[in-house]
Amino acid sequence: MATTVIVGSGIIGLSTAYYLCRQQPASSIHLVDPSPRLFASASGYAGGFVARDWFDPRLAALGALSYEEHGKLASEHEGAERWGYTRCVTVGYEPRSKTRASGRDDDGEGQGDWLREGMSRSGVAGGSKGWRGQAPPWLRMREGDAVTVMDGGDGTALVDPLKLCGFLLEHVKAAGVHVHHPATVLSIHRDVRDELASVTIRYTDSSAETETPATRLLLCAGAWTPQIMSSLFPLAGSPVRIDPLAGHSLVVRTPGFKLGDESHSVFCTLRDAGLAPELFARANGVIYLSGVNSSNTPLSALATDAQPDEVSLAKLKDIARRLIALPPGEKQELEVVRAGLCFRPVTERGVPYVTRLKDEQLGIKTRGGGEGGV
Known part of the structure; x- marks a missing residue:
């Protein structure tokens, strides 16, 4: 069974887990975040402004989709009362x-x-x-x-991002998603085919470690993403500039x-x-x-x-x-x-990174030279 480990449990990581639950068993999804208190940065302190078309042309389709999904989510889960969704x-x-x-x-x-x-x-x-x-x-x-x-x-619409993240966290945990925090992904491990097989997660409040199966590793840590990449892939250089x-x-x-x-x-x-x-x-x-x-x-x-x-x-x-x-x-x-x-x-380019990284971008030499599930 494919297992997904998501590093970062803010709005991007949580919304990814929320929608991923529709594609794979919730029990095969793991969220990892090092902060002892979640939503302590942009996911909790942002303005919560949602717009249909206030975007760079390169993001127009994604922005429109996001706006419509916000409306659907609020309609399905009483968003007006639970996280202040309002036009x-x-x-x-x-x-x-x-x-x-x-x-x-x-x-x-x-x-x-x-x-x-x-x-x-x-x-x-x-x-x-x-x-x-x-x-x-x-x-x-x-x-x-x-x-x-x-x-x-x-x-245009507004949400309270702190309350929205709280709802998403509650929802994915109830569905069976594993939430590890405060914890970090300490290392990654590959199988005999040089494919991503598992990660070691360390709990920072106890130093306990556990090895978790991982077919895919998603980096959704916002401004901290480059630091995490440097820790897990020290030979990667700078495949993303944030x-x-x-x-x-x-x-x-x-x-x-x-x-x-x-x-x-x-x-x-x-x-x-x-x-x-x-x-x-x-x-x-x-x-x-x-x-x-x-x-x-x-x-x-x-x-x-x-x-x-x-x-x-x-x-x-x-x-x-x-x-x-x-x-x-x-x-x-x-x-x-x-x-x-x-x-x-x-980012200097003004748009986010939504991309799969190849092994060579991560500084990993493999026989196949393919994509490493990151």
Whole structure:
């Protein structure tokens, strides 16, 4: 029986296991993650914005499929209640500035990776450039500010990624998938035909080891994937180039203020600050805010080791006070529900790796010179 070992138990690893259960027995699937607490990076601290067509043309088909699957999953498993799935109106917001008032367009948005380059993802939105519209009630507006509707709710949605991952984990475990954590894949073993046969898994909280059959090995560890490859395949070189991009985020609640029945996503351009914040009003009445990123922050050994930078959090709090309105007469500050730092995997080519690696790419010399199941 084919056995699959998935390294990484975040959103990619879990969703892979979820759909793989339809193709093979759940008991033949193993998830391995070194963090003592799961979802401590992007899988728990991301914004949860889901779009049908906001993608590089090379990813258009995959993006559309992902959007439709999110809707199906929510419909089949009460996603609105369990992980806050909701369609949302998506707008672009730009405060009045001298540059915009003069009619000049300094966006400079090209065809590269918007995340790596510190731009707004709204620059890669497909279809219409939008139309003038009404701002969400919680957005602090001033005379001369511009709000452009990018999507009226037919092609964008929101989820709470932490709750979505929690659902997927619960579902695959109930189906019989084996979850090993905190644990690492220590080594791989091949059979007499030079084909992948098993892996050794070490539990980091006890140093116990177990050998598990493995026909396929999937690397889904996000920004930590290159480190895992170097550990398991020291002669591989760099068959995939993935860099970590640190991003801080806040989840805030506005005292005494209801967000309304309609959820909104807001993509901002703050030219004076050189930032492109993103705000997502989630179904549970909180607002997620991000947009302070750094490519110079060293990648932590484990996701749980990442420590937010107070200067970056202070910037986000200033942005929150600038952009989120309080009810008239309200004297309380915004309540910070959660602050976090996560590392997003980014690539120079601007699209993810979904590929099978050949033995020669892994630095493995075999008689057949074929594909090693990775």
